[in-house]
Amino acid sequence: MSDKHKNHEHHEDHIDEVMGMKQGHGKVPRFLIVVYAVLAIWAVGYALTVKGIDERPAGGEAAQGVSAEVGKGLSGQCIACHGADFNGGMGGAAPTLHGVVDKLKPEGVKEVLTKGRGGMPPLGASWTPDQQDSMVEFLKTLK
Numbered sequence: 001m002s003d004k005h006k007n008h009e010h011h012e013d014h015i016d017e018v019m020g021m022k023q024g025h026g027k028v029p030r031f032l033i034v035v036y037a038v039l040a041i042w043a044v045g046y047a048l049t050v051k052g053i054d055e056r057p058a059g060g061e062a063a064q065g066v067s068a069e070v071g072k073g074l075s076g077q078c079i080a081c082h083g084a085d086f087n088g089g090m091g092g093a094a095p096t097l098h099g100v101v102d103k104l105k106p107e108g109v110k111e112v113l114t115k116g117r118g119g120m121p122p123l124g125a126s127w128t129p130d131q132q133d134s135m136v137e138f139l140k141t142l143k
């Protein structure tokens, strides 16, 4: 009688009884289960940690929201026509932007920005409301 397969099952039972002794060679799978369990726990923890890190820059240092800084970043597009110091250009066709927020009010500035006017292209049409408000904030710093 050769009951190799049966023997295998019996083997498992024996292992439980003599855990200490068998751990050397026969118990590698059980050891791996422990490793996998630890890895699984670590993976969940890691996933949560990564999420936390991802959320931080979004609300934090990334220069979003409304600020003159953001507006300044967008103002490079205006220099060609309005001049490097925004004092007007195009031979007088593009007026100075100094004091323009007082003159047109924020709504008027955003109207020109998003709809264009004469030789002024609607550069802000694709901007977010925050970007439009940021440009207004930047223009306020020019007066």
Ligand code: HEC
Binding pocket: 074, 075, 077, 078, 079, 080, 081, 082, 090, 093, 094, 095, 096, 097, 100, 103, 104, 109, 112, 113, 117, 118, 119, 120, 121, 123, 124, 135
């Ligand atoms: C292609 C040239 C050009 C560019 C680029 C340009 N502008 Fe203008 N802008 C003009 C011209 C020309 C006018 C005058 C329009 C008119 O006569 O109605 C004008 C008018 C304006 C006005 C109204 C000024 C007033 O006194 O009524 C504002 C505000 C303005 N531009 C802001 C900007 C900003 C901000 C940018 C950059 C995002 C910009 N412009 C980029 C050409 C330009």
